[in-house]
Amino acid sequence: MREVFHHSLEDVQGRLVEIAELVTVAIDKATRSFGESDVALAEEVIEADAVIDQKAIALDELAIEILARQQPVARDLRIVVSALRISASLERMGDIAEHIAQLTRMRFPERAIPKGLKSTFRKMGELDVDVARQLTELLRTQDLEISDEIRNNDDLIDDLHVSVFEKVLSDTWQGEASATVDATLASRYHERFADHAVSVAKKVAYLATGDWTTETDAIEVVSSS
Amino acid sequence: MREVFHHSLEDVQGRLVEIAELVTVAIDKATRSFGESDVALAEEVIEADAVIDQKAIALDELAIEILARQQPVARDLRIVVSALRISASLERMGDIAEHIAQLTRMRFPERAIPKGLKSTFRKMGELDVDVARQLTELLRTQDLEISDEIRNNDDLIDDLHVSVFEKVLSDTWQGEASATVDATLASRYHERFADHAVSVAKKVAYLATGDWTTETDAIEVVSSS
Numbered sequence: 001m002r003e004v005f006h007h008s009l010e011d012v013q014g015r016l017v018e019i020a021e022l023v024t025v026a027i028d029k030a031t032r033s034f035g036e037s038d039v040a041l042a043e044e045v046i047e048a049d050a051v052i053d054q055k056a057i058a059l060d061e062l063a064i065e066i067l068a069r070q071q072p073v074a075r076d077l078r079i080v081v082s083a084l085r086i087s088a089s090l091e092r093m094g095d096i097a098e099h100i101a102q103l104t105r106m107r108f109p110e111r112a113i114p115k116g117l118k119s120t121f122r123k124m125g126e127l128d129v130d131v132a133r134q135l136t137e138l139l140r141t142q143d144l145e146i147s148d149e150i151r152n153n154d155d156l157i158d159d160l161h162v163s164v165f166e167k168v169l170s171d172t173w174q175g176e177a178s179a180t181v182d183a184t185l186a187s188r189y190h191e192r193f194a195d196h197a198v199s200v201a202k203k204v205a206y207l208a209t210g211d212w213t214t215e216t217d218a219i220e221v222v223s224s225s
Numbered sequence: 226m227r228e229v230f231h232h233s234l235e236d237v238q239g240r241l242v243e244i245a246e247l248v249t250v251a252i253d254k255a256t257r258s259f260g261e262s263d264v265a266l267a268e269e270v271i272e273a274d275a276v277i278d279q280k281a282i283a284l285d286e287l288a289i290e291i292l293a294r295q296q297p298v299a300r301d302l303r304i305v306v307s308a309l310r311i312s313a314s315l316e317r318m319g320d321i322a323e324h325i326a327q328l329t330r331m332r333f334p335e336r337a338i339p340k341g342l343k344s345t346f347r348k349m350g351e352l353d354v355d356v357a358r359q360l361t362e363l364l365r366t367q368d369l370e371i372s373d374e375i376r377n378n379d380d381l382i383d384d385l386h387v388s389v390f391e392k393v394l395s396d397t398w399q400g401e402a403s404a405t406v407d408a409t410l411a412s413r414y415h416e417r418f419a420d421h422a423v424s425v426a427k428k429v430a431y432l433a434t435g436d437w438t439t440e441t442d443a444i445e446v447v448s449s450s
Contacts, residue, residue, distance in 0.1 A: 184405070184410060
């Protein structure tokens with residue numbers, strides 16, 4: 001039975017990695033479409049989000065099947081519950097990538113990125129892509145040192161998020177209201193994406209360490225939406 | 226064993242109702258603090274959010290204990306998994322109320338509500354409070370007709386959300402960038418709060434009807450953040 005369970009867990013882990021890879025593609029395309037005002041690339045992200053949603057639902061069904069058939073208890077049970085939560089967070093990260101792509105599409109043929117913030121959003125986008133890649137690797141390897149890299153990148157993204165508001169609220173800001181709205185929404189989406197990654201990293205830390213409190217902490221992070 | 230399980234479910238349901246009541250208090254205070262620029266009321270919301278977080282975590286622990294001890298299968302198992310998801314959504318609704326309170330505090334002693342949008346945000350706030358009350362009643366009674374009321378109110382809030390952007394992007398908009406930022410964030414928070422309520426209502430519909438697809442639909446709704 002243990003062997004069956006561990007085989008099932010490997011299946012769950014493999015699916016989490018697969019979803020994380022799709023989320024990485026989505027945020028990479030979304031942030032590039034936003035930076036280059038590439039509406040075709042944005043459409044790809046919007047179309048592909050349904051696949052991420054379906055795979056998250058399928059993973060939830062698998063987890064429920066494991067609970068029903070193998071009736072795990074104690075730590076094994078918490079691992080399966082954590083997998084349900086991780087899939088929900090990954091699915092939300094895919095939705096955020098879609099929101100960024102929708103901003104691109106909404107403003108096309110105009111640029112969604114306000115003047116004066118292009119380099120800031122390029123950095124935020126690159127950091128979000130790094131975070132998604134690191135998260136995929138963390139799910140694959142459960143190497144917790146990667147969690148520190150994700151947290152560090154999240155701190156950098158938070159600083160850029162603050163700098164966007166400083167810029168928009170400064171006397172020198174010349175942007176129209178639409179530019180202010182776009183900067184506000186886009187900066188929040190970029191920042192939330194990394195928050196969810198930190199929350200998943202904490203859940204993975206639980207899987208590796210068995211320290212459930214790290215996951216309950218994560219509930220607060222993932223929930224700021 | 227069935228009897229023990231149903232007693233446990235009553236405990237779970239009672240806790241979900243209790244959390245929903247706390248969320249209702251939070252959104253009522255948060256939206257009033259926002260409308261009246263009442264920083265003391267805002268502080269109450271920010272302080273009380275930790276209680277909602279703790280109760281959500283305690284409920285999750287109870288659900289995990291039920292899974293471990295009573296090993297529910299089939300529909301009973303899905304009910305417990307749904308309870309885990311409902312608690313996560315309620316906890317996020319509490320966080321959104323906190324975000325609205327934080328906007329109030331951030332701008333104090335200035336008004337957080339931009340000129341020309343006071344009545345719009347008053348309506349959005351009242352609708353969010355209605356939605357929270359209806360959700361509490363839905364969790365208590367599982368009367369699915371309440372779900373329709375929640376959906377209708379969510380539609381009204383979505384219309385107001387759109388009208389905020391129309392106002393902010395109109396030629397007549399005189400607000401400074403800070404007013405545009407506040408309107409953008411506040412409108413999104415008000416709209417997201419109701420989205421989460423609709424998602425919970427779909428999960429409750431599953432509990433009442435056993436139609437799991439209504440819950441999987443809900444994943445997309447709740448995840449748009």
